[in-house]
Amino acid sequence: MATVLIVGKSNVGKSTLFNKLIGKKKSIVDNKEGVTRDAVSDRVSYFGKSFKLIDTCGIFERPEDIISERLKNLTLNMLSEGDIIIFVVDGKYGLTSEDYHLADLLRKSNSDVILVVNKSENEKKVFVNFDDFYSLGFGEPLFISAEQGKNIDRLIEEVIKRLEKKGLKLEEEEEKDSIIRVALIGRPNAGKSTLFNGILERERALVTPIPGTTRDAIDELVEINGKKYLFIDTAGLRRKSKVEYKSIDMYSNVRSIKSIELSDVVVFVIDSLEGITHQDQKIAGIAENRGKATVVVFNKIDLVKNFKYRKQEFIEHFMERLYFVSYSPVVFVSAQERYGIGKLIKAIKEAYNSLFYRVQTSAVNAVIQRMIMFSPPPRGLKIYYGAQVDVKPPTFLFFTNGKKVPEFYQNNIRKIIRENIYHFTGAPIFLKFKNRH
Numbered sequence: 521m522a523t524v525l526i527v528g529k530s531n532v533g534k535s536t537l538f539n540k541l542i543g544k545k546k547s548i549v550d551n552k553e554g555v556t557r558d559a560v561s562d563r564v565s566y567f568g569k570s571f572k573l574i575d576t577c578g579i580f581e582r583p584e585d586i587i588s589e590r591l592k593n594l595t596l597n598m599l600s601e602g603d604i605i606i607f608v609v610d611g612k613y614g615l616t617s618e619d620y621h622l623a624d625l626l627r628k629s630n631s632d633v634i635l636v637v638n639k640s641e642n643e644k645k646v647f648v649n650f651d652d653f654y655s656l657g658f659g660e661p662l663f664i665s666a667e668q669g670k671n672i673d674r675l676i677e678e679v680i681k682r683l684e685k686k687g688l689k690l691e692e693e694e695e696k697d698s699i700i701r702v703a704l705i706g707r708p709n710a711g712k713s714t715l716f717n718g719i720l721e722r723e724r725a726l727v728t729p730i731p732g733t734t735r736d737a738i739d740e741l742v743e744i745n746g747k748k749y750l751f752i753d754t755a756g757l758r759r760k761s762k763v764e765y766k767s768i769d770m771y772s773n774v775r776s777i778k779s780i781e782l783s784d785v786v787v788f789v790i791d792s793l794e795g796i797t798h799q800d801q802k803i804a805g806i807a808e809n810r811g812k813a814t815v816v817v818f819n820k821i822d823l824v825k826n827f828k829y830r831k832q833e834f835i836e837h838f839m840e841r842l843y844f845v846s847y848s849p850v851v852f853v854s855a856q857e858r859y860g861i862g863k864l865i866k867a868i869k870e871a872y873n874s875l876f877y878r879v880q881t882s883a884v885n886a887v888i889q890r891m892i893m894f895s896p897p898p899r900g901l902k903i904y905y906g907a908q909v910d911v912k913p914p915t916f917l918f919f920t921n922g923k924k925v926p927e928f929y930q931n932n933i934r935k936i937i938r939e940n941i942y943h944f945t946g947a948p949i950f951l952k953f954k955n956r957h
């Protein structure tokens with residue numbers, strides 16, 4: 521993967537910039553000098569393109585400081601690893617000998633350098649030192665404010681332009697790993713244990729128990745047809761001693777939410793005789809919110825009289841109560857009679873694959889343009905173009921004129937994507953909007 525390093529003396533805002541570029545909080549930001557101790561690395565994703573970003577530890581001027589010396593050597597070794605170096609200087613306090621020293625090193629190492637003047641929210645102040653920045657010898661500097669997000673997109677675009685000019689491939693690969701993490705969630709007595717045991721038995725699965733993240737949780741790695749599934753928090757499910765675990769907290773919010781967080785696919789087990797409750801709705805909402813794939817299981821269909829003729833009723837019940845995850849596959853099962861289990865496994869796999877599916881930018885824009893024509897956005901709102909920018913969950917970014925996009929129109933966009941490009945069965949679609957200017 522193409523690699524970009526952030527280099528600069530202490531306290532110029534490297535960690536702040538790193539966080540801004542990756543969009544998460546990862547390195548520690550502190551206004552004491554030398555707080556960033558180790559190099560941190562992560563991926564920057566931008567319109568389906570990505571590169572690896574490394575926040576280097578600071579280079580310090582005092583050779584008598586042993587730790588700093590070690591860090592300095594580390595950084596020097598790293599310079600050779602970077603395809604591009606983002607050299608950060610401080611626009612608020614201007615240049616010091618450290619910056620010139622570092623510039624020398626960078627020139628000697630033949631690195632491709634983008635000079636970035638951070639803390640440039642106050643342009644007047646910056647302009648006092650304008651010539652100084654040129655004198656570093658890296659051409660025209662880019663003035664940014666990591667803290668306020670100013671010119672961050674321009675910086676990313678410049679990085680991408682230069683990386684591509686070097687012939688480096690930036691198209692994102694799928695980041696699927698080989699294990700599908702599954703949580704079985706449902707009210708007490710819905711039949712989760714019976715279902716889990718049914719899966720193990722019916723699929724003649726290979727099972728490896730793994731201690732989970734909470735003290736009394738057990739995750740189990742199950743291999744079905746050569747594919748690995750990690751079932752999250754099966755402590756209450758496997759060999760249930762009814763007295764020990766019965767009902768107490770398998771549906772307590774905290775425990776369910778924890779399981780949801782750890783999983784890729786959430787399987788909602790519903791007792792067909794009881795139907796979907798308010799609690800089920802709440803938990804499904806949480807799963808959707810966290811970007812998890814969902815599968816809905818109506819269990820105990822052996823107890824439903826005339827089930828064959830009543831299937832549609834259940835579907836309608838699902839659409840009414842769980843309309844916000846209406847993209848989920850619905851599977852009818854009798855855990856006790858081991859019926860429907862193969863279909864359930866297929867649905868889990870499909871939902872998981874949807875999480876990672878990527879559609880083409882041209883397709884997104886074609887359908888969005890049509891949508892704008894036939895069902896125009898509310899007055900004052902303009903949507904220009906967009907692209908899928910991420911997976912897990914599939915996330916789309918649209919450029920607008922900055923007007924708020926109402927919820928109903930966002931739902932229209934999702935619907936249009938599902939109906940005309942890819943259905944993303946089981947996966948939520950996240951939307952982001954950005955002012956073009």
Ligand SMILES: Nc1nc2c(ncn2[C@@H]2O[C@H](COP(=O)(O)OP(=O)(O)OP(=O)(O)O)[C@@H](O)[C@H]2O)c(=O)[nH]1
Nearest residue numbers: 531532533534535536551554556578639665666667
């Ligand atoms: N005014 C202003 N301050 C900033 C900006 N970016 C970062 N800072 C501040 O500068 C200080 C240093 O930021 P860091 O991101 O920790 O700097 P660093 O280069 O990683 O520092 P070391 O850990 O010492 O290497 C913090 O107090 C930040 O809040 C900016 O764009 N404008």
Ligand SMILES: Nc1nc2c(ncn2[C@@H]2O[C@H](COP(=O)(O)OP(=O)(O)OP(=O)(O)O)[C@@H](O)[C@H]2O)c(=O)[nH]1
Nearest residue numbers: 707708709710711712713714767770820854855856
């Ligand atoms: N008839 C019928 N009974 C079922 C089915 N699935 C589960 N049951 C019964 O429903 C009861 C509850 O099943 P469990 O598997 O213990 O349910 P659970 O969701 O694990 O329950 P908690 O541990 O309380 O959360 C048991 O008596 C099961 O035998 C089914 O498909 N059909």
